[in-house]
Amino acid sequence: MQIVISIDDTDNLESRGTGEIASLIAEGLTANGWGSASLVTRHQLLVHPDIPYTSHNSAMCFLAEINEGCLEQVISFAGDFLGRESAEGSDPGLCVVSLPDLKHAPELIAFGRRAKLEVITMPEAYQLADRIGAHLSEHGGTGQGIIGALAGAGLRLWGNDGRMKGSLKFSRETVPAAELLAHPNVDEVRSITGESVDALDLVRLGEKPKTVLIDGASVLLVSAAEAGEGEPLWQTLHRKELKDY
Incomplete structure (x- = not known):
C-alpha cells in the first residue's frame, strides 16, 4: 500500500530542521516493520508576511510502501513523533495520504501548486483534506503547518517540484x-x-x-x-x- 507523508513547521532557528525529522519518521517505519520509505523531498512554499515560518517556508515529504493494515499505526507514530520532537514555538502539521483511497488527486495537486503562489487558510486545507480522504492533523502551537503539509503532499504527487534532501x-x-x-x-x-x-x-x-x-x-x-x-x-x-x- 503506497502512502504519502508530509510535514511542515516543526523547527525553530536553533533546532534541527524539518527535513531531519522527516527522515527520522521514514526510518521509524522501517524500524517498526511497517514498510519502507523513498527519498525525502523539500518543497518551497510562498514566503509572505501573512505566513509564519522559521526561515524558508518549506514542507518535507516522502512516499512509503507500507503493509496492509498498518496505516493507522503509521499515522499515530508520525503524529506522536511530531508532538514529541518538534521544537518549542513551532506549529507542526502532518498530512498522510493513502494513494489507493485518494479521491480527486488533481485537487490536491492544484492546492500544492497554489500554496507556492497564494496565502491559503487552515479551514480551506481541512475542507480539502476531508473531501479527498487525506489525514490532516495539528501537533503543537497554532497548527498552521497543516497547510504546508497538505501542499507538500500535493507537490510530491505532481512529481515536478522539490529538491531531494541531502547531497x-x-x-x-x-x-x-x-x-x-x-x-x-x-x-x-x-x-x-x-x-x-x-x-x-x-x-x-x-x-x-x-x-x-x-x-x-x-x-x-x-x-x-x-x-x-x-x-x-x-x-x-x-x-x-x-x-x-
Whole structure:
C-alpha cells in the first residue's frame, strides 16, 4: 500500500530542521516493520508576511510502501513523533495520504501548486483534506503547518517540484555520467538545455550536488562546462541555480 507523508513547521532557528525529522519518521517505519520509505523531498512554499515560518517556508515529504493494515499505526507514530520532537514555538502539521483511497488527486495537486503562489487558510486545507480522504492533523502551537503539509503532499504527487534532501557523495570530482546513473538516488542525468548527455560524458561535480524531482524521477541537472580537450563536458548546477525546484 503506497502512502504519502508530509510535514511542515516543526523547527525553530536553533533546532534541527524539518527535513531531519522527516527522515527520522521514514526510518521509524522501517524500524517498526511497517514498510519502507523513498527519498525525502523539500518543497518551497510562498514566503509572505501573512505566513509564519522559521526561515524558508518549506514542507518535507516522502512516499512509503507500507503493509496492509498498518496505516493507522503509521499515522499515530508520525503524529506522536511530531508532538514529541518538534521544537518549542513551532506549529507542526502532518498530512498522510493513502494513494489507493485518494479521491480527486488533481485537487490536491492544484492546492500544492497554489500554496507556492497564494496565502491559503487552515479551514480551506481541512475542507480539502476531508473531501479527498487525506489525514490532516495539528501537533503543537497554532497548527498552521497543516497547510504546508497538505501542499507538500500535493507537490510530491505532481512529481515536478522539490529538491531531494541531502547531497550526492562521490570520491572524485569528475565522473562519467554512467557512474552517476549507477548511484541509487539518481534516476536520470539531464541537461537543463535539453541536450543529450551520453553515458561516457564526463561531469564535474560541484559542491554538494543535489537531485530534483522531475516527471516523478530523481534527476541530476547539469549545464555545459567550458571544457578543453579531455575536460568534462558538463557540470552540476550550483545550489542557487536549483532555487526554483
